[in-house]
Each structure stands twice: as C-alpha cells, then as structure tokens.
Amino acid sequence: MSIAHENAATNTSAIPSLWENGITLQGVSWETYAKFVDSLGDRRVFVSYDRGLMEIQTVSPSYPHEYGIDLLVSLIHVIRFQRGTAIAGGGSTTHRREDLERGVEPDACFWIENEPKMRGVKELDLNEVPPPDLVIEVDIHSSSVDRIETFCKLGVPEIWLIRDEQLYFLVVDGDQYAEALTSRSFPFVDCASVNEALKAIETLGESEALNQLLTKLKLR
Secondary structure (H helix, E strand, O other): OEOOOOOOOOOOOOOOEEEOOEEEEOOOOHHHHHHHHHHHOOOOEEEEEEOOEEEEEEOOOOHHHHHHHHHHHHHHHHHHHHOOOOOEEOOOOOEEEOOOOEEEOOOEEEEOOOHHHHOOOOOOOOOOOOOOOEEEEEEOOOOOOOHHHHHHHHOOOEEEEEEOOEEEEEEEEOOEEEEEOEOOOOOOOEHHHHHHHHHHHHHHOHHHHHHHHHHHOOOO
8 A cells, every 4th residue: 555645736826835834935946955955054944855846844843743753763762772773863864866856854764774884974965875764754734845755766765654643654665655564674663553652642641652662562
C-alpha cells in the first residue's frame, strides 16, 4: 500500500501565497534558495524547495507535535544504548541537491546503516555523503511542496511519518514509499506498538508511555 502526500492545490495566481505559520513563493531560483537557507543560521525556520517553489514555515509547533517527535527520538536513543547500535543523528539539518533542484529539512534524521560514512563529516553535502537512513516527519499542514516525494528523490530509504495523529512507517519501494508494518532500520520495532505508545501519552504521560513501549519491544 503506497502513501501519497496530500497536497493543497498550488495557487498560481497568487505570488506569494500565505498559509498558517508560513508562506509559499514561486519562481525562486536555486541560487536564491541556497543563499536564503545559508543566511538563516540556527534560526528555527523550516524551508522546503522543489524546482522553483519555495515554502517557508515559521515554526510555532504545537505541544502534541513536539511530544510525538520526542517519544520517537527517545526510542531511537534507547536503541542506540541498549543494543549498542551505532547511530548518527542529524536533527533538522538541511538536505539539498542542486542537480535535483530539491531541498528539505526534516523534524529529525538519523544515519544507521551508513553511520560509519558520517564520522568526521563537518558539512552535509549529499553529493559526497549518503542521505539519512531514517527521517522523522510530522505532517501538520497542507503543503505546496511535496516533502515526502522530496525525501524520496533525495534517496531517503525510510520515513516515520505522523499524520493526523497516526504514525506510518514508510519504506522506499521503487520511486515511491510503501507502508510497512515494521521498521526497515530497526526490524524489531513494529508500527502498531509505537502507535499505541503515542496514543498513551495523553493518559500516561510521555515517560510512562515510553517505558511501556520499551518493555513491549524488550528494550529494558
């Protein structure tokens, strides 16, 4: 079963177009996009680019958005220490390829299989190093830039996608992603169990929900 990104129709008559927490610009050159991203430094702004279409998201994330990410990231950190898995984290680092005219910033990303290739890397250049093995993405708004497709074009093999309070494991299948029951990067992690933990946060709190998940996955 494939998962397609649900995009809002692009409004070609309005440049720029405004939406909640962001703005979309059309007809933006790669050079302008690259200079803009480089000028941001560590400011908390997410910028996506797809062949002339640039979307700027001024981030004011909701609390549920953040705790969903926190639980998933915490799970990966536990796997790192409990199982001794070598994992390199990349946070929300910009991933871009000029030859593809695409760029995107995930909520979080990790190198697992390719972790050895990231040792000593000071600057992320996807022409020199592999893309992340795993991206965490929380889809909280209608977007003109198809971020899921962009990750696929950049060569990301797996996404943990939260959409409408539901988690999906997406693994690359040809030129698109297909839904999976278990993680490609961590085959012992099943999507259903993680979904249960995400839903349990509302009643148990994040720490206890994570504890129960770790017990279920035999990571304690």
